[in-house]
Amino acid sequence: MTHIQACLFDLDGVLVDTAKYHYLAWKRLANELGFDFTEQDNERLKGVSRMASLDILLSIGKLTLSEAKKQELAARKNDWYVESISQMDHTEILPGALVFLQACRDNGLKTALGSASKNAMTILNNTGLIPYFDAIIDGTRTSSAKPDPEVFILGAQELNVSPERCVVFEDAEAGIEAARRACMSCIGIGSPTTLSQADFVIASLADMTVERLKQLEQA
Ligand code: B16
Ligand code: MG
Numbered sequence: 001m002t003h004i005q006a007c008l009f010d011l012d013g014v015l016v017d018t019a020k021y022h023y024l025a026w027k028r029l030a031n032e033l034g035f036d037f038t039e040q041d042n043e044r045l046k047g048v049s050r051m052a053s054l055d056i057l058l059s060i061g062k063l064t065l066s067e068a069k070k071q072e073l074a075a076r077k078n079d080w081y082v083e084s085i086s087q088m089d090h091t092e093i094l095p096g097a098l099v100f101l102q103a104c105r106d107n108g109l110k111t112a113l114g115s116a117s118k119n120a121m122t123i124l125n126n127t128g129l130i131p132y133f134d135a136i137i138d139g140t141r142t143s144s145a146k147p148d149p150e151v152f153i154l155g156a157q158e159l160n161v162s163p164e165r166c167v168v169f170e171d172a173e174a175g176i177e178a179a180r181r182a183c184m185s186c187i188g189i190g191s192p193t194t195l196s197q198a199d200f201v202i203a204s205l206a207d208m209t210v211e212r213l214k215q216l217e218q219a
Helices: 019-033 039-043 050-060 067-085 097-106 120-127 150-159 173-181 210-218
Strands: 006-009 110-114 135-137 166-170 185-189 200-202
Touching: 006 150, 019 039, 019 050, 019 067, 039 050, 050 067, 067 120, 097 110, 097 210, 110 150, 120 135, 135 150, 150 166, 150 173, 166 173, 173 185
Parallel strands: 006 110, 006 166, 110 135, 166 185, 185 200
Antiparallel strands: none
């Protein structure tokens, strides 16, 4: 990690905990299809696109469906999910996120969102996070989902910062792989066991400061 100029943030699991709403909606769909879907199963969906998530869910239920049926089920799940996130407000921002985003801006570090979600703008609007970003890249702006690096490469381009000067904050293995493939540094948010491919792992953004980032640059 050398001379970081920009921080790129994943959304779900890093800035807000929308994983619980994704889980409830996927579980409801699985139950309607006649099988159970556990919280442990849900771990496999983190950071993964909507259609790839549906494929994982259907493999758990041992179901093979037509493309048209899959589109219909994904839309149904998304309607339930959108209903949940429409109720969100700033109280659902995860601990430490706002303080660190503000500290980045106060210290001249550029900030970008790099999310797989096509619903990111709704979440950012409802939680009041939009003013904290110099660039916002979400699932509506990419053609390949994480672990493809596209979302982070676009973010760096929009910030006009070279990838080696970017650090990504990610909670999902697919996102960490995307950051590595984009030639960026990566700080994992969560468990060091699951996120072993990250350069460094912290429990939440409450454990991160600009000073600590500078220390990591020296390491
Ligand atoms: P949507 P992130 C990801 O967001 C979620 O982690 C993942 O569970 C979800 O399937 C994906 O967005 C797509 O979301 O259905 O709203 O387009 O972690 O990349 O911010
Ligand atoms: Mg995430």
